[in-house]
Amino acid sequence: MADARHVVVLGGGVVGVASAWFLSRSGCRVTVVERREAAGLETSFANGGLVTPSMSDPWASPEIPGMILKWIGREDSPFLVRVGALPGLASWGLKFLRQCNQADWRRNTRNILRLSTFSHERLHELVRETGVDFESNPRGTLHLFRDPLSMEKTSRTAEMLRAFGVRSRTLDPAGCATLEPALRHQVDRIAGGIHYPDDEAGDAHLFTQRLAAVCASNGVEFRYGETVRRIEADGGKFSAVRTGAGRLAADACLVALGTESAARLRPLGIRLPIYPVKGYSVTFPVGGWNDAPAVPFADDGHKAGIVRIGDRIRVAGTAEFAGRDRTLNPKRIANLRSLFLSLFPDYPERSGGDAWTGLRPMTPDGLPYLGPTPVEGLFLNTGHGHLGWTMSCGSASIVADLIRGREAGIDLTGMTLEGR
Numbered sequence: 001m002a003d004a005r006h007v008v009v010l011g012g013g014v015v016g017v018a019s020a021w022f023l024s025r026s027g028c029r030v031t032v033v034e035r036r037e038a039a040g041l042e043t044s045f046a047n048g049g050l051v052t053p054s055m056s057d058p059w060a061s062p063e064i065p066g067m068i069l070k071w072i073g074r075e076d077s078p079f080l081v082r083v084g085a086l087p088g089l090a091s092w093g094l095k096f097l098r099q100c101n102q103a104d105w106r107r108n109t110r111n112i113l114r115l116s117t118f119s120h121e122r123l124h125e126l127v128r129e130t131g132v133d134f135e136s137n138p139r140g141t142l143h144l145f146r147d148p149l150s151m152e153k154t155s156r157t158a159e160m161l162r163a164f165g166v167r168s169r170t171l172d173p174a175g176c177a178t179l180e181p182a183l184r185h186q187v188d189r190i191a192g193g194i195h196y197p198d199d200e201a202g203d204a205h206l207f208t209q210r211l212a213a214v215c216a217s218n219g220v221e222f223r224y225g226e227t228v229r230r231i232e233a234d235g236g237k238f239s240a241v242r243t244g245a246g247r248l249a250a251d252a253c254l255v256a257l258g259t260e261s262a263a264r265l266r267p268l269g270i271r272l273p274i275y276p277v278k279g280y281s282v283t284f285p286v287g288g289w290n291d292a293p294a295v296p297f298a299d300d301g302h303k304a305g306i307v308r309i310g311d312r313i314r315v316a317g318t319a320e321f322a323g324r325d326r327t328l329n330p331k332r333i334a335n336l337r338s339l340f341l342s343l344f345p346d347y348p349e350r351s352g353g354d355a356w357t358g359l360r361p362m363t364p365d366g367l368p369y370l371g372p373t374p375v376e377g378l379f380l381n382t383g384h385g386h387l388g389w390t391m392s393c394g395s396a397s398i399v400a401d402l403i404r405g406r407e408a409g410i411d412l413t414g415m416t417l418e419g420r
Helices: 014-025 064-071 083-098 102-130 148-163 173-179 181-189 204-217 258-268 330-343 385-403
Strands: 006-010 029-034 079-081 141-145 169-171 192-196 221-224 228-234 237-243 246-249 252-255 275-285 297-299 304-309 312-321 354-362 369-372 378-382
Touching (some): 014 204, 014 252, 014 378, 029 204, 064 079, 102 148, 204 221, 228 258, 258 354, 354 385, 378 385
Antiparallel strands (some): 141 192, 228 237, 275 354, 304 312
């Protein structure tokens, strides 16, 4: 599609805005349509904040079916399936379970890691070029374990990632406390940890908004407060997008609508297995807390991350299968708050913390959908699940190249619509 001069990007989250930047940089005129009043107000708003190639292993793993059964009906479980969500989850769930074997898990991990690593490189290139500051925390990620069995299981994942080129080191409890002194009071409750030094953290919302400002100053048009009604095609070729404000014609269209992508594409005969999986976070101000942790870490026993972003600590995690319900469940928030306060009982603002929930666009194999569709001029950049921040810049760079008729920067095995 080398003649695409005007591209309309549907979605103003981190994936859509990054796509707008790479497309504009490649010479396209770009229009972004976003239903909210500004960029980055949905899943990009208060997510875990980790840019983490080390978490490239997908949720669909050999152990997960047994874990889901063990946790069923428990409000404190990392994976909670609501009964009301089961009818809409059946087809997606079967595809997910088919991926829960050793061979597919290993293959999907390799594919996700290839995109995540490429994306991290593109993020750094973008920052060097634009100067966008997103309160980066470059201290890596510490995966923390509360019992030897959990550590043994995750160490096998670390060994596989090392074989794929991901640097890490295994730490005993004292080593964890040396890396992160804020853990020194709980050494007796730690079995050990694995540190991935090349991971990074930062504010995805801040990044998205500041990059949107850079894009706007370079001619990208943002149409906020417009809802996409339908995508129009004529003779198998994209023609226009119909929004609440009218008809918007363009040479090409890029769908980056996250959990809304499947519904917008279904009338065109394109069916994407993307399920909205609810995640939660609580963000605590550091204030005058002198012993605040600085190294982002993932508490594998609780399936939650505790991440320092600027002058805030974000506690994020859990997966709730509840359809499109965006209700802020107080029990899930209480679980995250209790986890944080149990780990850091010296935190002074014990009643503080801003609660948030958002919907992750999950695919059964953990890989996004990138590139062309059977409709000429219609492209995908969606389904990034819990790694949208991690994969955003790489995915955006790839689809910008494809829309301009160029070769993708990496092997796209497992990431395109064809063959999945």
